[in-house]
Amino acid sequence: MVRFLTGWLKDVVNNAYSRPYVHKIRDKPVFSLIDAIRKVKEENKNPIIAEYKRASPSGFSADRDPIEYAKEMERSGAVGISVLTEDKFFSGSYDYLFIISHTVKIPVLMKDFVVTERQIDNAYNLGADSILLIVRILTERELESLILYARSYRLEPLVEIFDENELEIALNAGAKIIGVNSRDLLTFTIDQERVKRVLRKIPSNVIRVAESGITSKEQIEELKKYGADAFLIGSSLMKEPSKIKELI
Numbered sequence: 001m002v003r004f005l006t007g008w009l010k011d012v013v014n015n016a017y018s019r020p021y022v023h024k025i026r027d028k029p030v031f032s033l034i035d036a037i038r039k040v041k042e043e044n045k046n047p048i049i050a051e052y053k054r055a056s057p058s059g060f061s062a063d064r065d066p067i068e069y070a071k072e073m074e075r076s077g078a079v080g081i082s083v084l085t086e087d088k089f090f091s092g093s094y095d096y097l098f099i100i101s102h103t104v105k106i107p108v109l110m111k112d113f114v115v116t117e118r119q120i121d122n123a124y125n126l127g128a129d130s131i132l133l134i135v136r137i138l139t140e141r142e143l144e145s146l147i148l149y150a151r152s153y154r155l156e157p158l159v160e161i162f163d164e165n166e167l168e169i170a171l172n173a174g175a176k177i178i179g180v181n182s183r184d185l186l187t188f189t190i191d192q193e194r195v196k197r198v199l200r201k202i203p204s205n206v207i208r209v210a211e212s213g214i215t216s217k218e219q220i221e222e223l224k225k226y227g228a229d230a231f232l233i234g235s236s237l238m239k240e241p242s243k244i245k246e247l248i
């Protein structure tokens with residue numbers, strides 16, 4: 001299918017094409033996010049991917065030191081850290097990714113609107129262990145090709161979907177870890193019922209991640225009933241990092 005983008009999504013993708021190449025050489029091993037999630041589940045804990053997000057187009061903003069935040073998340077048992085690197089709409093940066101990936105020894109996900117191989121080169125060189133690939137902004141051919149490109153660096157991408165149609169695309173492309181985003185990328189509305197509906201349709205040999213709008217342990221327990229293996233949480237942990245202890 002050919003992608004058709006409107007509004008801010010069109011702008012964010014256009015901006016992604018002109019992200020610069022970062023001249024760095026990776027100096028750390030790759031940590032598997034999938035293995036880390038399986039291990040935390042075996043320990044009967046909730047695998048939480050804690051996100052470092054300073055701003056978002058839906059109006060979120062938080063000013064927190066990246067090193068302190070990352071250390072606290074690792075100390076508290078987060079399975080991984082997601083770092084927003086998109087600059088125009090999320091006030092992210094490649095510097096945050098480098099700093100955080102060189103602070104912690106748990107998997108780090110580069111959260112961005114990835115549409116080029118150059119962005120994946122940057123993720124690897126800056127120390128990321130995984131990248132996000134969003135089905136909504138890619139053609140099927142691009143998705144397949146970027147998954148393979150990321151794997152050539154041993155980075156297993158988290159493939160983000162919205163609904164059943166995108167689930168089929170992600171599965172056809174061979175995704176091994178799939179995130180269902182409760183937030184509609186255009187309207188920003190959160191719909192956990194859609195997430196539950198889609199989660200239960202993902203085969204159990206695929207790692208299933210519930211993304212966005214998670215604020216409580218009750219929500220996590222509910223999402224687990226529908227098959228969620230891991231939880232990507234940004235806003236509530238950026239506002240109150242100590243909350244991670246009760247969520248895990």
Ligand SMILES: O=C(O)c1ccccc1NCC(=O)[C@H](O)[C@H](O)COP(=O)(O)O
Pocket residue numbers: 051053056057058059060181183184185188211212213214232233234235236
């Ligand atoms: O965070 C946003 O407002 C947002 C708006 C539009 C597109 C993407 C957006 N966020 C990216 C994410 O996927 C979330 O940051 C992530 O899932 C964590 O969500 P939350 O816990 O609700 O901050």
